[in-house]
Every structure is written in C-alpha cells, then in structure tokens.
Amino acid sequence: xxxxxxxxxxxxxxxxxxxRTYVFSTDxxxxxxxxxxxxxxWAIVGGLLTYSMRWQLAYPxxxxxxxxxxxxxxxxxxxxxxxxxxxxxxxxxxxxxxxGNFLIPLMIGAQDMAFPRLNMLSFWVFATASxxxxxxxxxxxxxxxxxxxxxxxxxxxxxxxxxxWGMNLWLLALALEFASFLMGGVNFLTTTxxxxxxxxxxxxxxLIIWMELTAAVIFMLSVGPLIAGAVMLLMDRIxxxxxxxxxxxxxxxxxxxxxxFFGHPEVYVLxxxxxxIVLEVITVFGRKxxxxxxxxxxxxxxxxxxxxxxxxxxQFVSGMDPRLAMPFxxxxxxxxxxxxxxxxxxxxxxxxxxxxxxxPMLFAVGALGVFIFGGLTGIFNxxxxxxxxxxxxxxxxxxxxYTLFSAVFFGGFAGIxxxxxxxxxxxxxxxxxxxxxxxTFILFNSVFIPMHLVGLRGMMRRIANPMxxxxxxxxxxxxxxxxxAAIVLLLSQIAFxxxxxxxxxxxxxxxxxxxxxxxxxxSAESPPPxxxxxxxxxxxxxxxxxxxxxxxxxxxxxxxxxxTAKAARQ
Amino acid sequence: xxxxxxENVSTYGGDVDGIFxxxxxxxxxxxxxxxxxxxxxxxxxRRKPGQKAAYxxxxxxxxxxxxxxxxxxxxxxxFFIDLHGAEVWAKIKGQxxxxxLVVRATGKQFNWEFTYPGPDGKFGTADDLQLDNELxxxxxxxxxxxxxxxxxxxxxxxxNLRLKQDVVPGREITAWFEVTKPGHYEIPCAELCGFGxxxxxxxLSAHTPEDYERWLKDKWPEK
Numbered sequence: 162x163x164x165x166x167x168x169x170x171x172x173x174x175x176x177x178x179x180x181r182t183y184v185f186s187t188d189x190x191x192x193x194x195x196x197x198x199x200x201x202x203w204a205i206v207g208g209l210l211t212y213s214m215r216w217q218l219a220y221p222x223x224x225x226x227x228x229x230x231x232x233x234x235x236x237x238x239x240x241x242x243x244x245x246x247x248x249x250x251x252x253x254x255x256x257x258x259x260x261g262n263f264l265i266p267l268m269i270g271a272q273d274m275a276f277p278r279l280n281m282l283s284f285w286v287f288a289t290a291s292x293x294x295x296x297x298x299x300x301x302x303x304x305x306x307x308x309x310x311x312x313x314x315x316x317x318x319x320x321x322x323x324x325x326w327g328m329n330l331w332l333l334a335l336a337l338e339f340a341s342f343l344m345g346g347v348n349f350l351t352t353t354x355x356x357x358x359x360x361x362x363x364x365x366x367x368l369i370i371w372m373e374l375t376a377a378v379i380f381m382l383s384v385g386p387l388i389a390g391a392v393m394l395l396m397d398r399i400x401x402x403x404x405x406x407x408x409x410x411x412x413x414x415x416x417x418x419x420x421x422f423f424g425h426p427e428v429y430v431l432x433x434x435x436x437x438i439v440l441e442v443i444t445v446f447g448r449k450x451x452x453x454x455x456x457x458x459x460x461x462x463x464x465x466x467x468x469x470x471x472x473x474x475x476q477f478v479s480g481m482d483p484r485l486a487m488p489f490x491x492x493x494x495x496x497x498x499x500x501x502x503x504x505x506x507x508x509x510x511x512x513x514x515x516x517x518x519x520x521p522m523l524f525a526v527g528a529l530g531v532f533i534f535g536g537l538t539g540i541f542n543x544x545x546x547x548x549x550x551x552x553x554x555x556x557x558x559x560x561x562x563y564t565l566f567s568a569v570f571f572g573g574f575a576g577i578x579x580x581x582x583x584x585x586x587x588x589x590x591x592x593x594x595x596x597x598x599x600x601t602f603i604l605f606n607s608v609f610i611p612m613h614l615v616g617l618r619g620m621m622r623r624i625a626n627p628m629x630x631x632x633x634x635x636x637x638x639x640x641x642x643x644x645x646a647a648i649v650l651l652l653s654q655i656a657f658x659x660x661x662x663x664x665x666x667x668x669x670x671x672x673x674x675x676x677x678x679x680x681x682x683x684s685a686e687s688p689p690p691x692x693x694x695x696x697x698x699x700x701x702x703x704x705x706x707x708x709x710x711x712x713x714x715x716x717x718x719x720x721x722x723x724x725t726a727k728a729a730r731q
Numbered sequence: 732x733x734x735x736x737x738e739n740v741s742t743y744g745g746d747v748d749g750i751f752x753x754x755x756x757x758x759x760x761x762x763x764x765x766x767x768x769x770x771x772x773x774x775x776x777r778r779k780p781g782q783k784a785a786y787x788x789x790x791x792x793x794x795x796x797x798x799x800x801x802x803x804x805x806x807x808x809x810f811f812i813d814l815h816g817a818e819v820w821a822k823i824k825g826q827x828x829x830x831x832l833v834v835r836a837t838g839k840q841f842n843w844e845f846t847y848p849g850p851d852g853k854f855g856t857a858d859d860l861q862l863d864n865e866l867x868x869x870x871x872x873x874x875x876x877x878x879x880x881x882x883x884x885x886x887x888x889x890x891n892l893r894l895k896q897d898v899v900p901g902r903e904i905t906a907w908f909e910v911t912k913p914g915h916y917e918i919p920c921a922e923l924c925g926f927g928x929x930x931x932x933x934x935l936s937a938h939t940p941e942d943y944e945r946w947l948k949d950k951w952p953e954k
Contacts, residue, residue, distance in 0.1 A: 234926035308923045314900060315883040321840070321925055407901025413884060414899060448778070452789030453798055478886070480899040483824040487817050494809040501805045505798040506789065508765060511772040513785035518773075526773060533765050537758040544812055546750050546819035550893045553886060553921040617735045619890030621921045625929035632737055632890060632917050708784040715783050 177691075185285075187277035188691050192284050193263035194584060197577075199291060200254035206295075207246035208651050210239050219637075219644035221626040234323055236625035237306035242298070244309025245331065248427070249338050250291060252569040256434040257342065257380070258287070260576055261349055261373040263584060267682035267689060268367050270358025270698045270720075275351040283344035290337035297330035305331035308623060310424070313405035313416050317397040332395050339384050346377035358681065358720075360700030364458075365719065367680050367704040368451060371458050372437030375465045376430045383426040383469065390419030417479055421472035428564070429468045433461060435568025436503060436532075438576040439525045443507060445579075445678045446522035447514030448715045450705040453506040460499035460506075467496040477548045486545040493543035497536065504533060515708070515715070519676075520594030521579035527602050528571030535563025538613065553623075556616025559609045566605060574601070574657070581664065582671030586688045590667075593660040600653030607646035611639050677716045680704050684720055740912040740937070741892035746819040748893070753815060757808050823894070827907050831872035838878070838885030838898040841927030843918060850951055860950055864933035866918065869943035870910045878904045886922035889935060897922055910937040 177186075186192060216225040217236055224230050231239070262280065266273050274280045297304045302325040307316035311331070319325045353366070353374055393404040394416065403409025405416050444451045451457065473481060473489040507529055516522070538560040541547045551557060574597070581589050620633050620640075627633040627640060674683040681700070685693050698720040706717040717723075739745055776784075789795055835846040835854060845866045849858030868874045878887055880900040887906065888895045896906040910916075918933035938946055 232926075233929055237923065237926060237928070240923075306926075312884055312922070315923065315925060321883050323926060411901075413901065447776075447784060449784035450786065450788045452787065453795055454788065455790065456795060456798065478895050479897045480902055480904050483820070486820055486824065487813070490816060490820075491813055494813055495806075497809060498802060498806050501802045502798055504765070505801055508768055508772070509787075509789060509797055511769065511776065513787065514772070514776045515778045515782060515784035516773055516776050517778045526769065530766055530769060534762065537762055540758055540809070540812065541751065541754050544750060544754060544816045546747050546816045546823065547754065549820075549823060549895050550747050550751075550890075552895055553888075614735065619737050619888075621888065621919055623923040623928065624919075629930040630917055630919055630932060705788075708786050710786055 185281060187273070187281045189262045189266050189274045189277065189280060190584070190689060190693075192280050193259045193261075195284050196254040196262060196287070197259035197584075199288065200251050200259060203246050203250040203254070203291070207243055207251055208654065210243040210246070211647060212651055214239050214243065215644040215647045217625060218627060219641040221628050231625070233625045234306055235303065237308075237322070237623065238304045238324070238327070240623050241305045241308050241311075241331075242294075245294070245305070245335075247565075247569070248309065248431070249335065250294065252431045252565065252573075253338070253342060254287060255573050256431055256438075256569060257373065257376055258284075258345055260369070260434055260438065260580075261345065261377070263580065264367075264369060264682065265349055265352055265373060266356070267583075267685060267693055268370055268680050268704075269353060269356060269361050270681045270694065270700065271352060271356035272692045272694070274348045275356055276348050279344050280348050283341045283348070286337055286344070287341035290334045290341060293330050293337060294334035297327045297334065300326040300330065303327050310420055311394070311416075312420075313394060313397065313413050314407075316416075317394060317405045319398065329395065329398060332391050332398075336388065336391055339388055342380060343384065346381040349374060349377040350381075358698050358700055361681075361719075362700075364455065365700055365703045367437075368440045368454065368457055368461075369434065369437030371461055372433040372440075375461050376433045379426045379433075379465050379468055380430045383423045386419045387423035390416055414476075414479060414481060417476055418472070421475045422469070425472040425475065426465075426468040428561075429464060431565060432568045433464075435528065435572030436507075438572045438579070439528050440507060440510075441678075441680070442521045442525035442575050442579050443510055443529075444705050444707060445676050446519060446525070447511055447516050448707045449510055449514040450703075450707055450709075451506070452509035452512075453502075454703065454705060457503050457506050460502040464496060464499040464503075467492060467499065471496055474543055474545075474548070477545045478552050490543060490545045494540065497540065497543075500536060504529070504536070519578075520589070520591055520598060521575045521676075523595065523598040523602075524571050524575035524578060527598065528567045528575060531563055531567035531571055531602075531605065535560060535565075535567060538563060550619075551616060553621055554616040555612050555620045555622060558622055559612035559616055562609050562612070566609075570601070570605075574598075579676070580682075582675050583682055583685075583687050583689070585665060586671050586686075587664045587667060588669045588671050588675060589664045590660050593656050593663070597653065597656040597660065600656065601650065604646050604650035604653060608643050608650055611643050611646075615639055615643070674718075677714070679706060679716055679718050681719055684718060737890045738912075739891065739893060740910055740914065740916065741889075741894065742909040742911060743819070743823050744891070744893035746822060750812075750816050750819055754812055757812070761805075827875065827905060828873050830875035830907065832868060833875045833877065834866065834868075835877045835879070836866070836887060836898070837881055838887070838920065838924070839881040840883065840925050841920070841931040843887075843920075843931075843933040845933075847950075858951065864918075866933060866935045867943070867946050868910060868935065868937055869940050870913050870937050871940070873907060873909050875905055875907045878906060883924050884922050885920045885924050885931070888919050888921035889916060890919075891916040892935075895921055910935070913937050913939050913942070 217231045304327040306322045315321045396402040403411040405411045471493045474493045671687040700719050708715045837844040845862045847860040848854045878898040880898045885898040916935045920931035
C-alpha cells in the first residue's frame, strides 16, 4: 500500500541480461512462467507413467509397446512416482505457484511480490527438488516404490522394497519441495497483506486471491508435522532409528497420522485454487457477478479450518481405535457443507447469466461438473462402514481423480487458456482449444466412470496384475477399455501442446483485456512489463461488477472511476 | 444392480451394501439435480444480442436462501447417512460377538499364514496347525481372526464378506465374520506390501458343518 517496498531494480527499467531476465529472474511473472513450464513438463512425465501402468493392467505380462516388460517392483515404482509427481510436481507448481505468483501481484495492483529474491530462491529450490526426484529413477534399485503415501515399515527399510537410494532421494525431493512452497507461502501472505493498491480492501480481492491465500495458509500450517515425520523416516532408513519400526518400539501408524494430517489439507491446497479459477472464469464469461461473494470467502475459511480435523478418514481400517471412526466420519461429512455452499453459489452464478463458451469457460464448467461427481463419490468413502469395503480399491482411485483431475487439469487448463494472453501476450487458438476440451472431457469420463465399477467389484489399488485373482478376471474387458480410453486421453493432450507452441509462435498479439474482465491484471499490458503497472492503479469497487446497472457496458473494471462510466452512457 | 458388487456371503455384508445404496440413491438425486441445473442454465442463458445478464450479487439473505436451503438439506441428509452408518460400523468393527472359532492370521511378504489352535483350543501348543493361504471355517459360526504381521503393513480383504482390516506389525488386531454360504472366497492383500503384493492372495473355504467336521477329522485324525 505504501511505496516503501519499491525496489529501484524494478522501477528503473534498465535492461537486464539474459540470465537475469529468463533464468535467475526475480520478476514474479517470469517465476510463474517457470513454475508453469516445469509443472507441465512434469505432467508429461506423470502422464507417460500412466500409459505403462494402464497397459500392464490391461495386458499383464506383455511388453508395453515402446517401454518393455514391466516387473512387479517396477510397477510399484510407477504407481508411487505417478502419485508423487502429479500431486507435488504438477498440481502444486501449476495451481499454487504458477497462478499464485502470476496473479497475486497483478490482481492486487502490486509491482511484484514482497520478497522477489525469496521468490526466485523458492523456484530454484523446487527446480532442485525436481532434479533430485528425476535422478531417483536412475539410481540402483530404482525409484521409490512404497506408494505416494510411503507407509512404513515398507518405506522404512530398504530390504522390504529393494529400493535403496531411490527412496531416500524421494524423501529429499519432498523435503526440498516443502521448503520451496513454504517460501512461496510466506510471499503470498506478506504480499497480499501489505502491498495491495489503494482502495483494494480485503473484500475487494478477487476470490482466486482468497483461495490462493487460504491454500497457502493451510499448507504452511499442515506441512510442519510431515517434515518432522519425513526426517524421522529418513533417520529410520539411514541411521537405524526405529521411529516407525515395531521391533524397536516404533509405531507404523504414527507416520499415517503425520502424513494425513498434512495429506488431507493438501487436497484442499489443490482444490481451492482450482475452484478459484473456475469462479474467475465463470463470472467473466457469464457476464454476471459471482453469487454470494462474501459467503464464498467465509465458506473457504471454514473449509480451511475443517480440513485439519478430517485426516483420519484415510485410516478407518488402518488399525486405529475403531471408536475414532465415527467422529472423523462426522467431520468429513460436515466439510461437505462449506463446499456445497461454494458449488451452489457457482451454479447460482450461472442463473440468468449471459454465457459465451470460449475455451476457458468450457473447461471451467467442465471442472464444475466433474468436481460435483467427485464430491458425491466422496460421501461413500467418508462413510466409515462403506469405506471398510471400498478402501484401497479402484473406487477410491476413481473418486480422487474426479476431484483432483477436475481441480488440477480442468481448472488448470481453464486458467491457462484464460490467462495465457496476459502471461505470454498471445491469444490461443479457439478451435484447437475446443477440440482439446471435448476430447479431454469425454475421455476423462470414459476412463474414470468405469473405474468406479471396477472398484466396486473389489479390484485393489496398486496391484500389477488383476489376472492373478479369480474374482477380478471377469473385469478384464473393462480394464482394457479403461486403458484404451486413457491412451486416447493422453494423446488428446497433444492438441494443447500444439496450441501452446502455435500460439507462442503466432502473431496474434493479445490486447490488454481480450475478455473484457474487471480485475486489475487486465489493465496492465499483455504481457505486463517488469513492475507491472505504469502507474499504481486505484481500486474503486469489488472484482465482479458485471452487467451493473451503473455502467453502460456489461463490465466495470475495478480501477475504472464511475464518473467516466456514467459519462459514457450519456 | 446388485451385480455391481461381488456376491455377499457374510452376515453383515448386506448392511454395508445397504448403506452404499442408501448413499447411492441420495447422491444420484443430487447428481441429476445439480448437473441438470448446470446444463439447463448453460443452454437457457446463452448470450443473446442486446440482452444483459441479471445483476444479482447474492448478498442478501433472501437471495442466499437459494444456496442455504439446499445446503441445510445436504447437511440433514449427511446426518442421516452417518446415523445409519454408525450402527453398521459398530456392528462390524465395534464390540466383537462371542466367537465360535478363533484363528490367527499372520501377514508376511507375500503370504497369509493361518494358525489353528487345534482341539485343545490353545495357541502355542503342539496340536497347533499352520496353513499357508488357506483358511477353513464353517458357515453359520462366528469366526474371530487375530491379525498380526511379521514385516510390513498388509490388509486382510475379503471382498465377498465386505471385510477389510489392515494388518499392522507390532499390533494384534481382531476382526470377525460369519459366512452364510459355503464356497471358496479369495483373501487378497489390499495394502501395497512390496514387489510381491500383486498376487498375495489366500482362499477362504467356507464349509457346511458336516464338511467342516470332516476337514477337522482329516487334519487332527487322533481326535
């Protein structure tokens, strides 16, 4: 809010060299683009792993074309690394780091993050984590193979999995990643607290900022116990301690509590930014204010609090005291209330809107539709008696792909198509975007709806070969169908890759505000220069004044003085 | 619709399936209600030339009632789901019914070891019998399985009985079941336990009382 934090480096637009501009940049927009690029590269790796996994499940004991034969221990590594990569190296950098970094300063009217160098450090620590994780594929014994949840004792002793340094590097990569996102979280919080433009009160912040902020706070509050837990696990592995090993008086369940105390809030760390993107996109392409702006903010905060007391619903059948199940079942079901409020508010926003279906809107509505499905199947898992049966089956796998794929990919793609013009100064191709959406939407459902059925028939997660079980043999045609759909789903992402390169290389320059949106980032150039705004914007109103009777147009930018709007009408 | 699940052969499996279908009917209604509304809105409110969207901010209680009333209904339904669920949970995982037969099951990479106490009814005596991946029980009797692990966490899963219980090293966890129909049912491990996890599988053989007597005589002939 003051100019005290103005860094001469940012205001004096002297030419920076190649390294300072593109590699070791302190510009929040470059850092955001770096996170986005690295996250998307990881998505390719994580996606390719599913190809091998699905092939193995559909045609066990055959060679995966272009990959080779998959031994059971390699399959376990594929499962583990797919989960780890998608959650920590795709979802986190894209939803939290890329969008948070790009949008927070631009949307609150700041020149940059509060701590630009810390921001740069945060990215490079994450890049280091990426290198460590990638290298774990190539060490003797292979990559971690104890599941993305890394339950000890399996993960605590090399002899149980046959994985040596792969597992240690996995832990190291996670520790580095957590350090990186702690730095990011501090930046998000400090920047939003202190650097809002004049007039930008907390209740004029766009909802995505509230969501990113809540996500950052949830992350910072929940990750501590897991870092401690990870250090103990590493000590069990390397120093011979027995924190999780019963033969030395340790307790395997301790890890599960520490992991899920972080792991469940983490779900919301990913979900909230995804929902935030959906909200921003739907209001712009519906030309209508978000329904219940403040109610959504309060619901988000309540959901954030509740996310800390639901973790043990991952452990109903873990061996913890069965009397704990019902309390956690109740908190789990209660947390559906704030999310139901947000979802109903989004639906209400569509009511009497004036909707155009550009690609971002397709993905946003797709995310909404898919997320509702995932939320509803969550009620089955949250019910302790049903969970006795469906726990650790493909029903759970299908459920969390409905929630996370909707937030990370449908939400993430909505965000990319929406802010690409601002990020890169080029418009994306609409036709390719629509092809990308329809293929993704139809094939996603083709993969994951049958997966619920496979799960209900009892198929366990993380088995390499369903044909080893009599009761799963009749499911094989369904498994083959899922695999086929998954392969086409992967292939259809090529439309997105082509679109990105085609658009970047194209000459279709983006104007400042191609979607006629209200929030501050659209008043900057596309892409905004170092320092973002030529003059600090002044904010007069909330972010969602679409179709306001006070304005001649169906939008009213946050920094638009009303006098001119009235004059325009006359 | 029942073919969504493997055949249920336990006394409490029907209760689990009952809760499943109870939730299924509730969520199906909500699914069609919400998704239907979304579909209706996105077709009904497509942009038309010269027509502005309604300026509705949803910041008065009157408007917010459209959100809060359905949410209250959701909360009430949630409450009923848990109320129902609590009974079933207590039945399966709460107080154990008196056992007719106690068997020890030990998970290890990558087998189930089942130990019978033998005619003296005591474990750790000479007439104990240990079987790999084979569990024999009579139908219509309450069987208690005392679960332990020699190495990592396994999960004792009987899809046909709707029973699952993680097996944790350093702990003794007791599960119970009563089979209603003779037959052979698989006992896969449901928790990733190492490279041989896939394929770690046992068979529960549920015998009629006569068959079970015959099996007992066969295993402990001196009795």
